[in-house]
Amino acid sequence: MRYDFDQIIDRSDTNALKKEGWREYIFKDPEGKKTFRFRDEEFIHMWVADMEFRCADEILDAIKARVDHGILGYSTVYSNAYPDAFAAWCERRYGFTFNKEELCYSPGIIPALFQLVGDICGPDGKAVFQTPSYGFFKHASTYNGCGMLFNKMIYSHGTWELDFEDLEAKCADPSAKVLIFCNPQNPTGRAWTADELTRIAEIVEKNDLYIISDEIHCDIRRAGVQHIPMGVIIKDYPKLVTCMSASKCFNMAGLQMSNILIRDPELRATFKAADKLAGFLNPLSIAGMQAAYESGEEWLNEMNQYVDENYRYVKAFLDERFPAVEFQIPDATYLAWVNFGAVLPAGTEVNDFFANNAGVLIEGGDILFVDNAEGFVRLNLAMPRSSIMTAMQRIDDAIRQATEI
Numbered sequence: 549m550r551y552d553f554d555q556i557i558d559r560s561d562t563n564a565l566k567k568e569g570w571r572e573y574i575f576k577d578p579e580g581k582k583t584f585r586f587r588d589e590e591f592i593h594m595w596v597a598d599m600e601f602r603c604a605d606e607i608l609d610a611i612k613a614r615v616d617h618g619i620l621g622y623s624t625v626y627s628n629a630y631p632d633a634f635a636a637w638c639e640r641r642y643g644f645t646f647n648k649e650e651l652c653y654s655p656g657i658i659p660a661l662f663q664l665v666g667d668i669c670g671p672d673g674k675a676v677f678q679t680p681s682y683g684f685f686k687h688a689s690t691y692n693g694c695g696m697l698f699n700k701m702i703y704s705h706g707t708w709e710l711d712f713e714d715l716e717a718k719c720a721d722p723s724a725k726v727l728i729f730c731n732p733q734n735p736t737g738r739a740w741t742a743d744e745l746t747r748i749a750e751i752v753e754k755n756d757l758y759i760i761s762d763e764i765h766c767d768i769r770r771a772g773v774q775h776i777p778m779g780v781i782i783k784d785y786p787k788l789v790t791c792m793s794a795s796k797c798f799n800m801a802g803l804q805m806s807n808i809l810i811r812d813p814e815l816r817a818t819f820k821a822a823d824k825l826a827g828f829l830n831p832l833s834i835a836g837m838q839a840a841y842e843s844g845e846e847w848l849n850e851m852n853q854y855v856d857e858n859y860r861y862v863k864a865f866l867d868e869r870f871p872a873v874e875f876q877i878p879d880a881t882y883l884a885w886v887n888f889g890a891v892l893p894a895g896t897e898v899n900d901f902f903a904n905n906a907g908v909l910i911e912g913g914d915i916l917f918v919d920n921a922e923g924f925v926r927l928n929l930a931m932p933r934s935s936i937m938t939a940m941q942r943i944d945d946a947i948r949q950a951t952e953i
């Protein structure tokens with residue numbers, strides 16, 4: 549490999565959410581009143597979805613070159629260089645084309661969701677989404693005072709499927725205004741097939757709903773799995789919003805820049821008018837994102853190969869040590885969604901259990917994944933293999949001690 553994914557990088561003193569923000573995010577305890585059996589420096593951080601890997605040199609070099617220019621004044625995207633790089637990436641990698649006028653920017657997909665859900669639903673509308681769910685689909689709805697309709701996915705022996713019958717019913721609710729759709733899905737790691745996407749599209753069109761397709765995880769996938777953007781399936785449907793960014797897949801979420809493709813001109817105008825940043829972007833983010841799309845592919849391919857191997861390791865470990873845990877390697881994301889419900893006592897609060905007994909910070913259960921997540925734990929595998937090996941051994945020890953297997 550050209551890039552070193554085994555390197556352990558200490559993120560102390562970098563204001564990293566993963567390292568400093570876990571008490572507040574996972575345990576709602578910003579003041580650190582809750583005590584743990586492990587010291588801070590002993591924890592292994594398998595929680596929030598960013599990577600422990602160094603960014604591609606191509607990205608870092610582009611940012612350094614922009615810094616070397618010496619002036620970092622107000623900026624946004626004026627030239628065609630950035631939109632061209634993003635459009636070429638989409639066309640080459642997923643056969644997806646879009647009109648450049650649809651391209652809007654946001655500091656992140658989270659702020660875009662907060663804005664869009666409010667714009668679309670108004671005070672009386674409801675958002676439909678699959679559960680278990682990325683927590684911010686709920687937070688964006690709650691923030692806007694919108695109702696929610698949960699379309700529970702169906703779990704069977706380590707795999708997750710959509711419940712289309714239930715989805716039809718939820719989307720036909722007269723107050724439903726938008727489907728927030730995660731493709732690939734966080735936390736289950738499902739990459740949706742063309743058939744599944746077509747059925748979703750039919751339901752959305754039949755009920756005249758908006759669809760926000762959150763595709764932030766689109767380039768992290770197992771060998772041989774293709775990403776199919778919703779925009780390829782519903783080519784002309786005007787109520788589609790597609791959210792993409794190089795942030796997640798290239799480990800630069802801190803740069804805070806994302807692409808929001810809004811087809812409907814009216815919704816686009818509302819979205820832009822509400823932009824609290826008046827359309828400005830961080831010049832270093834533009835440089836980094838452009839470099840990712842222009843010259844980050846080799847790093848991305850190697851990162852995916854490394855994560856493939858991490859998955860194989862975790863799968864073999866779980867199969868050997870915990871045959872009752874039915875884990876299947878997902879199609880996409882670097883997030884293993886593991887059902888420890890079979891080996892932990894009923895009602896175990898998994899976030900607390902793994903922090904206190906294994907010194908491993910994970911996210912799991914309904915508290916963080918909204919609904920339909922009881923007993924499930926999300927393990928972030930975008931980290932050096934040696935850290936994963938230590939974490940898995942600690943998880944094994946903790947479960948054995950707690951359950952006397």
Ligand SMILES: Cc1ncc(COP(=O)(O)O)c(C=O)c1O
Nearest residue numbers: 597656657658682734762764806
């Ligand atoms: C499905 C999904 N959407 C959005 C985000 C966050 O997006 P951003 O960092 O662009 O706000 C995440 C981060 O984990 C995610 O998993």
